[in-house]
Every structure is written in structure tokens, then in C-alpha cells.
């Protein structure tokens with residue numbers, strides 16, 4: 001039986017991948033489906049939490065009993081995250097956020113010009129939402145959880161990222177061809193700012209979500 005150990009809590013989860021527009025028809029994006037974030041939202045709701053799900057460009061059905069806020073770009077996600085986090089007990093950033101966006105948005109479709117090389121695309125940095133949420137906690141004791149998609153040196157890179165971002169927990173999943181992005185399964189290590197690490201064996205994304213909420217619930221108690 002599911003324990004309602006998150007009853008009375010408000011949790012915020014981001015899911016999906018941001019899209020950074022180049023022109024009205026093109027964007028820079030990534031392969032996040034939103035499945036891991038949706039699993040986190042559904043499990044938190046089942047455990048009694050009030051859940052705000054910030055969904056970036058996902059095509060999944062709304063989880064039952066969850067407030068869904070739709071966003072597209074990193075800048076929109078930042079706005080929505082800061083707003084939702086204002087009264088949240090925990091924020092989990094499972095979304096894949098673009099680190100950069102095109103410096104210019106062309107209001108008309110970019111055309112190819114015969115006999116000319118394409119113009120390079122200049123990029124500018126996006127805000128780091130996780131670092132900002134960690135830095136400006138809405139209340140003392142608010143928990144901030146990040147995800148890290150790493151392809152090599154998973155643990156060392158994860159530890160460094162945890163320190164850099166300033167969050168309480170970092171879920172490090174190894175990505176690769178046909179791994180994590182888009183699928184129904186995941187395998188991860190959850191690193192704690194307290195030095196803990198919790199390996200989560202290969203399994204459904206819901207199982208990883210249960211472990212994340214276990215670690216959050218213990219820290220909120």
C-alpha cells in the first residue's frame with residue numbers, strides 16, 4: 001500500500017525539454033520525452049502531495065490529480081519555476097534545459113541564399129534555473145533536487161555538478177544511445193550534499209521516482 005508520506009506538502013517537478021526558437025519554424029531542442037518527470041509527479045501525487053508539474057514540450061497525458069503548467073523555453077521555465085517554488089516544500093528539476101539559446105530570433109523564416117554559405121548561429125547562455133532555485137530558497141529547509149544526464153565519468157561529474165549547482169540531491173543518470181531519453185526505464189545514483197549516495201538499479205522510471213521521494217520525505221520530516 002502507498003503511504004501518504006507527502007500529504008500536506010507542495011512539490012514542484014519539471015519535465016521535458018526546452019525548445020529555443022531560431023525562427024517561427026525552427027528550434028534548438030533535445031530528446032527528453034518528459035517520462036521521468038511525469039513519473040515523479042504521478043508518484044508524488046499518489047503519496048499525497050499537491051503537485052505542480054512544469055511541462056516543457058511533452059506529449060504525455062496529464063497525470064491524475066496534478067496541476068500542469070505548460071512552458072516551452074528555458075526563460076519561460078525559469079519564470080514558472082520561481083513562481084511555483086514560492087510556497088513549495090521541494091522542487092525537482094527533471095527537465096532537460098538548454099544551456100544556450102540563439103542570440104537572435106528571426107521573425108521571418110530563415111531562407112537559404114543560392115551561392116552563399118549559411119550564416120553561423122550565435123548562441124547566448126540561458127539562466128541556470130537549478131542553481132538559482134538552490135541559491136534563493138523560498139524558505140529555509142526547502143529541498144532542491146537536480147538531475148544530471150552524464151555520458152562519462154558519471155560519479156565524478158555528478159559530484160562536481162552537485163557542488164556547483166548547490167542543490168540537496170542530484171540524480172545522476174547515464175545517458176547514451178537508447179538509454180534514458182524517451183524510454184520507460186532508468187538507472188541512477190542519487191548523490192546527497194551530505195555525502196550520501198544511493199544507487200538505484202535499472203528499472204521503471206516510477207521506481208526511481210519512489211526512491212527520490214523517499215529521500216525527500218526523510219529530509220523534510
Ligand code: PMT
Pocket residue numbers: 015016031032033034035036037074093094095096097098099126127128129130131145146147148149150173175180181182183
Ligand atoms: O524525459 P525523459 O525522456 O524521461 O528523460 C529523462 C531525462 C534524461 C531528461 C532526465 O532523467 C534528466 O536527466 N534530466 C536532466 C537532464 C539535463 O539537462 O541535465 P544537465 O546535466 O544538463 O542539467 C543538470 C540539472 O540542471 C538538471 O536538473 C537541469 O534541469 C538543470 N538545469 C540545467 C541547465 C539550465 N540552464 N538550468 C537548469 O536548471
